[in-house]
Amino acid sequence: MDIQHQYVLQVADLQVHYGHFQAVKTVAFGVRSGEIFGLLGPNGAGKTSTLSAIEGLVRPNAGQITVAGYNIATHALQARAAMGVQLQATSFQAELTISEIVRLYGGIYGVTISTGYMQQLLEGIELAAAAGKRYGQLSGGQQQRVSLLIATIHQPQLVLLDEPTTGLDPQSRRHLWQRMEQIREQGNGVLLTTHSMEEAEAVCDRIAIIDHGSIIAIDTPEALIEKHRHDPAVVSVSRKGKITLEDVFIGLTGSAIRA
Numbered sequence: 084m085d086i087q088h089q090y091v092l093q094v095a096d097l098q099v100h101y102g103h104f105q106a107v108k109t110v111a112f113g114v115r116s117g118e119i120f121g122l123l124g125p126n127g128a129g130k131t132s133t134l135s136a137i138e139g140l141v142r143p144n145a146g147q148i149t150v151a152g153y154n155i156a157t158h159a160l161q162a163r164a165a166m167g168v169q170l171q172a173t174s175f176q177a178e179l180t181i182s183e184i185v186r187l188y189g190g191i192y193g194v195t196i197s198t199g200y201m202q203q204l205l206e207g208i209e210l211a212a213a214a215g216k217r218y219g220q221l222s223g224g225q226q227q228r229v230s231l232l233i234a235t236i237h238q239p240q241l242v243l244l245d246e247p248t249t250g251l252d253p254q255s256r257r258h259l260w261q262r263m264e265q266i267r268e269q270g271n272g273v274l275l276t277t278h279s280m281e282e283a284e285a286v287c288d289r290i291a292i293i294d295h296g297s298i299i300a301i302d303t304p305e306a307l308i309e310k311h312r313h314d315p316a317v318v319s320v321s322r323k324g325k326i327t328l329e330d331v332f333i334g335l336t337g338s339a340i341r342a
C-alpha cells in the first residue's frame with residue numbers, strides 16, 4: 084500500500100457519555116501517515132473527550148478506535164506504544180533538569196540516549212545550551228518544546244496534541260509548527276486540537292469541525308473555504324470582504340458564545 088494512504092488513526096462511530104450527557108455523539112475520521120489533522124470546535128464541542136478516548140483515558144460508550152492498525156480495546160499496549168501524547172506542563176517535576184527529564188522518559192520508553200543523541204535531541208528543540216537548566220525555570224515556550232520532545236521520543240506513528248500553542252509567542256508557535264511538519268515529513272501523523280484558525284490554515288492538511296459532539300464538516304482548509312464561501316451564514320460574518328476559515332467556522336457553528 085502507498086504509505087501516503089495508510090491510516091495511523093481510525094475513529095469509527097465514537098460515542099462518549101458522561102452519565103446521561105452525550106459529549107461525543109457520532110464521531111468518525113481518520114489521520115493518514117504524513118498528515119497533520121486538525122480537530123476544531125467551539126468550547127465544549129467534544130474535542131478533548133475525543134482525544135481522551137483515543138488516549139485510553141475515558142472508555143467510549145460505542146465505536147472503534149484503531150492506532151497504527153491496533154484496536155485500542157483489544158490491543159491497548161501496542162496501540163499506546165504507537166502513540167505519543169503531549170503532557171501538560173505541570174506533569175514534569177520542576178526541579179529536574181531538561182537532560183534529566185529526557186533521560187527519565189527515554190528510559191520509560193526504552194530509548195537509549197547516548198551523550199551524542201542527547202545533544203542532537205536538545206539541538207532539535209534549540210535547548211542544547213540549557214541542558215542543565217531546571218524545568219521550573221523555563222519559559223512557557225521552552226516547556227512546550229520539552230514536552231513535545233518527550234511526546235515524540237519513541238518516534239510514535241501518531242502524535243496527539245491538545246491545544247499545544249495556546250499562550251505561546253509567535254516565535255515559539257512557529258517553532259512548534261516546524262516540529263509538527265518534521266513529524267509529518269517522517270511519515271507519521273499528528274492529531275491537533277486548536278482554537279486558532281490561523282494555525283489550522285497554516286499547518287493542517289485536513290481539518291474536521293466538531294460541534295455538539297458531532298462532526299459537521301471535514302476537508303482541507305482550502306476546500307472548506309471554497310465550498311462555503313457563498314453560504315449566507317458565512318458571508319454575513321466575513322470581515323474586510325475576504326472569506327477566511329474562521330468565517331466558515333463561525334458560519335457553520337453559529338455566533339453564540341459557548342460555555
Ligand SMILES: Nc1ncnc2c1ncn2[C@@H]1O[C@H](COP(=O)(O)OP(=O)(O)OP(=O)(O)O)[C@@H](O)[C@H]1O
Pocket residue numbers: 101104106124125126127128129130131132133
Ligand atoms: N468528566 C466529565 N464529566 C461530565 N461532563 C464532562 C466531563 N468532561 C467533559 N464534560 C462535558 O462534555 C462536553 C465536551 O467537553 P470537551 O472537554 O470534550 O470539549 P472541548 O471541545 O474539548 O472543549 P474546550 O474547547 O473548552 O476544551 C462539555 O459540555 C463538557 O462540559
